[in-house]
Amino acid sequence: MFSPFTTVASNVQIGKHFHCNINSYVEHDCVIGDFVTFAPSVCCNGNIQIRDGAYIGTGAVIRQGRHGAPLTIGENAVVGMGAVVLGDVAPGEIVVGNPARVMRRV
Secondary structure, eight states: OBOTTOEEOSSOEEOTTOEEOTTOEEOTTOEEOTTOEEOTTOEEOSSEEEOTTOEEOTTOEEOOOBTTBOEEEOTTOEEOTTOEEOSOBOTTOEEETTTTEEEEOO
């Protein structure tokens, strides 16, 4: 589902049941897994892999990964509202803040 005012750039792969909420975007060379949710105003910059079941909170910014070394958000991870993600997030982790830090590991 793509809400109004969302943008998806080139060379993006999107899995099943992706919800891209209002004012969010997905930039080039990203891979989005199944059952991923973007709250409003998520900035998903290029070369990012978001695994199945991840939730990205309102206004979160995910820094661009590198060609051949994408930044990865693990399975069932949660990125808190307004978080600025500068590195990989492990599966099941909850990260919050600027820069994003681990709040809880599952």
